[in-house]
Amino acid sequence: MLVREHGDDITTDELIGVASLLLIAGHETTANMLGLGTLALLRHPDQLALVRDDPAMVEPAVEELLRWLSIVHSGTAKLVTEDTEIAGQKIREGELVMLSLPAANRDPELRADADRLDIARGAMGHVAFGHGIHHCLGAPLARMEMRIAFPALLQRFPDLRVTGDGPAFRSFNVIYGLTSMEVAW
């Protein structure tokens, strides 16, 4: 569609840039949220049962999993446009800053027990999709995918369980996730 509708307006480099952005931002994120989210629910069976059996719990569960897992560990670097100070730290115009989204999402000032996964805790707010003008473009699609996939998977495989040596995690990647997880059902 990009080539058909904008073929003469965009360069090959721009096309590659858009395609790889959408591959990483649009696929790696949701794929890894589904894997890690499933593991998180399997490790919290009481909460898994709520997601499987109570349609009203699916939406809050997706938000809590987004917050608790925070799979995008930092957004892109941000350029400071004027001298400022945050929590006693002076930051000068022109400097680059990286933000830790997991640290923000588990800030004890939000909730004392922010390290705990609790899908019934009620809206707590999170920055798993970033914040401001670069807030995730695909957030509605990502939410829709997860709201459909988690209950569908858990209803289809009610006996789903982790087997083998346990799951293996990515050691480092812009998007956190699993490298493998053996399951039985």
Ligand code: HEM
């Ligand atoms: C669970 C799934 C997802 C998570 C956790 C996530 C997270 C994020 C975060 C944290 C940012 C902000 C980066 C920053 O501030 O620099 C972002 C931006 C973005 N996301 Fe997502 N994302 C997800 C799914 C998707 C999907 C499905 C798409 C597209 C189909 C998408 C497309 C984008 C794009 C294009 C941006 C850049 C927006 C901009 O810079 O203006 N994301 N995402």
